Amino acid sequence: MENITIGILTESYVISRGIQFIISKNNGLSSHIIPNSELCIKNNIIENNINLLIVSDNVFEEPKLLKLYKTDRNLNFGLIRTKQVSLNSMFEFKIDFDLFDTEGIIKSKLDKYLESALNSNKLSLENSELSKREIEILRLVALGKTNQAIAETLFISKHTVVTHRKKITAKLGIKTISGLTVYALLNSIIETNEIDELN
Numbered sequence: 676m677e678n679i680t681i682g683i684l685t686e687s688y689v690i691s692r693g694i695q696f697i698i699s700k701n702n703g704l705s706s707h708i709i710p711n712s713e714l715c716i717k718n719n720i721i722e723n724n725i726n727l728l729i730v731s732d733n734v735f736e737e738p739k740l741l742k743l744y745k746t747d748r749n750l751n752f753g754l755i756r757t758k759q760v761s762l763n764s765m766f767e768f769k770i771d772f773d774l775f776d777t778e779g780i781i782k783s784k785l786d787k788y789l790e791s792a793l794n795s796n797k798l799s800l801e802n803s804e805l806s807k808r809e810i811e812i813l814r815l816v817a818l819g820k821t822n823q824a825i826a827e828t829l830f831i832s833k834h835t836v837v838t839h840r841k842k843i844t845a846k847l848g849i850k851t852i853s854g855l856t857v858y859a860l861l862n863s864i865i866e867t868n869e870i871d872e873l874n
Contacts, residue, residue: 677767678708679792680724681706684716685731685755694729694772697781700788704789709850716743717830720750724807727788729753748864753788795874804846808865812839816852818869829834 681698683691683706689709698706709719711734720728728750734740735754744752753770754762770788772781788824804812806830815825822840826833849855859865 677825679704679726681753682709682720682723682728683707684711684728684734685757686711687731690731690755690757690774691805694781697778698785701782701785701789704785710769716740720747721808725790727751727753728757729770729772731755731757733757735762735766748814749807775811785787805843809839809843809846812836813859814842814864816840816843817856817865819852853874 681704683694683698685691688708695706695708698704707719707723707725709716709728716739719725721841728743730752732741732754735744735752743750751769752766753772754766755769755772755774757774769791770784773786776784793806811829812825815828820828822833822836825836829836833845844850844853847855847858849858856870858865858871
């Protein structure tokens with residue numbers, strides 16, 4: 676497995692740099708501080724192949740981050756708790772820091788996350804024959820999105836979407852949308868309830 680890349684997004688530069696410094700001491704992990712604007716967040720995640728996005732609770736509560744949490748199935752989230760008020764338990768975070776955690780505690784939590792990620796038997800993007808972008812496009816195709824809708828969602832051209840779809844078809848040997856949907860279901864790229872919601 677390649678290095679896991681962590682994105683850090685907080686309202687505080689000092690907190691972001693502190694977390695980044697601790698991450699830099701851990702083999703197998705690299706990190707990027709992400710600017711807090713909707714377009715930059717999505718672009719940074721894609722450009723830097725972010726596997727885990729660590730956000731502070733204040734930033735996570737913003738609508739753009741809640742939307743990203745709900746829509747990007749390939750991205751894991753971690754949390755830095757800066758307030759005493761807890762977030763709704765319906766959210767699942769792969770790693771959970773408290774503002775007052777020591778360096779040792781943070782390192783221990785990072786080690787547990789890394790071990791879990793390495794041992795996960797779930798389909799991983801690194802072991803998949805499809806790239807991260809191709810998986811994003813496959814997911815949207817399986818959900819019945821048109822090429823134009825996919826282009827608008829991912830901020831790419833319609834021509835780029837068509838090119839990726841051709842590559843997906845060539846790699847998987849599946850030519851029909853129904854076949855791609857079955858593949859996406861079998862590989863946990865989409866869930867059955869997402870298809871039910873479309874009907």
